[in-house]
Amino acid sequence: PAKDAAIAAFRESAEILLCTETGGEGRNVQFCNTLVNFDLHWNPQVIEQRIGRIHRIGQQRDVFVFNFAVRHTVEDRLLAILDEKIPVWLELAKPLRGRKAVSYHQDLVYFANRFGLVLEGTIEARPGVPATPRHVEELIARMKAEDVRLVIREVAYEMPLAETIAGRTGGRVATVATLTGGLPGAESYVAFIEANLRAVLAAVGDGEPR
Secondary structure, eight states: OHHHHHHHHHHHTOSOOOOOGGGGSSOOOTTOOEEEESSOOSSHHHHHHHHTTTSSTTOOSOOEEEEOOOTTSHHHHHHHHHHHHHHHHHHHTGGGTTOEEEESSGGGHHHHHHHTOEEEEESSSBTTBOOOHHHHHHHHHHHHHHTOOEEEEETTSOHHHHHHHHHHHTOEEEEEOSSTTSSTTOOSHHHHHHHHHHHHHHHHSSSOOO
16 A cells, blocks of 8 residues: 555655644554644644654654644644643642553553553553453563553443453552543643543542552
């Protein structure tokens, strides 16, 4: 396919990959560590999806993201809101720094890196492929060896398996959303991030796991 050929050329010889929104999904380019968003999307989740192409497990370098925005536009206002909220979120997330966790698969890498979580494995060995009994047993053994007591379950995935793994490792389950509206009250992007943070904090603190 043309997309595979473009990614291969970018990996082997080209210095810049210029792409439309189709470049923000479906392919990973951990060999690259710089992203320039010259058309800042109004939905921050789309931006995170783009960042997720390079900010993934296997990335060995610091990742740099540059966002272009025209002043006094919706995009400019969006960046201002995020500039205001990110320090608040980082302060709220302090208890998560260095905390080990497992998730269903790798779609939480950016969230984990932003807030200091250390992902030690995934319940699904491959995205969309149900975990085999062998994989689950190996994951549980690794969690016990590494003292991992937090299981992060994306709301679309089954709770019983997450609860079983948490129960056998002395851990707790945090249920998070991957899209706005995925949790009660998380109808905006800001509310979505804050709901996820509070769900994870509840699971590692004194509150009831969700």
